[in-house]
Amino acid sequence: MFIEGTVKSYNPERGFGFIQAAGQQQDIFFHIQDCPAKDIEPVIGEKMKFMLVEDGGKFKAGHIVRLDLTDQMSVASVPMPFESTRQNAEYGKVSSNSRNSSKLKLSKFITVIGLIVVVVLGILVYGKYQQYQEQKQIRLQQMIQEQEKLVVEQRKALGDLPERVIDVPEQERKYTSVASNQTDYADSVSTDHSSGQSFKCDGRTHCSQMKSYDEAVFFLRNCPDVKMDGNNDGIPCERQFNR
Template structure:
């Protein structure tokens, strides 16, 4: 059967104490492990309901019910729960901030798009400018070459044109001749070209590329005139940079 009493003493460090029972001169031992709720520390004067049991030849309290704690819990359960206070006035402000944030985001995207278009247009203008400069440089180079040709004379061009016409005639002629005659005609042609070059050019003491007026003249000087300095790599091709060979 259950008996009621009050906590008379409690030693926190050791976890036990004694209960005073009304009408009893001797206090009853209890331990914290027998409490239903050990997270709340026992308090002096707290009302308890319990059974008296014997353990190891000594009496102690068991199946302890904390009457004061139970009443406090019941009181808390009877109190209606209040809903958390919400400031409805903050909602419009939040919505206003949210709308402003969206507006700023849209404006930022528009600015980025405009900047991208501007940069792209500038890049296109830059490319067109570079292309125009390249075309101008090419035209200037063509004009420089034409001016050099006019200054040096057009004799090599006439020679080459006449030589090309003769090559066309010889090729037409050689296609209708047998192999032996073709070889002879080719040799005769080379001899004629060399003879023509030798008649046009003569060794006059010039030894450098800057003194040559045409590639054919440089070839003639390299092959026929001593002391020339027009073939630095000794490949048989004179003045390669000057005449772009």
């Protein structure tokens, strides 16, 4: 049960005093350590509310409530309406500015991080490209060296091959023989040319258009698209000139 009273005396050097309470025959002892707000010294006449507690066989004031001090603190802690509004407005401005500043800093930070990421990616891509070009150049050089080595080996292998006689097919041998005979005969014809005869290609292609065997031989040897050697033996117009 709480009892109300007033401070009757207080010794600031020793930190204790006495409370005069209604209905009590003796003044009640109290100590500053049992009071709230110990940094504020009690004054004579200050109202207090307390409970009697036993301490070493004697009673003293405990659970002290400083009524005058509590009222003063309550009034001081309640702001005036205008002052409260101004404080709230200022606090709102500070909070808004703080939020805007935080957003601005965050935006700048994100921008810087983005630029750093772009630069790092660019460096990595350029490095990969350079590495690809170097590998491509190395592969090209290796291919050139391998080809050069292969050519050298082929030349060495061809140089070691034994000599072989080329077997000419019978048909080619016959054609070679006919061509040789035709050449020999043409030499004799050219000898006849030196006697004053002269021929030139003028579009004639058949034996019936030839005036002499020498002329037929000349056309067969020198003029295109002639049709004077049906059996391809190098002798033109055999029936016409009895060859």
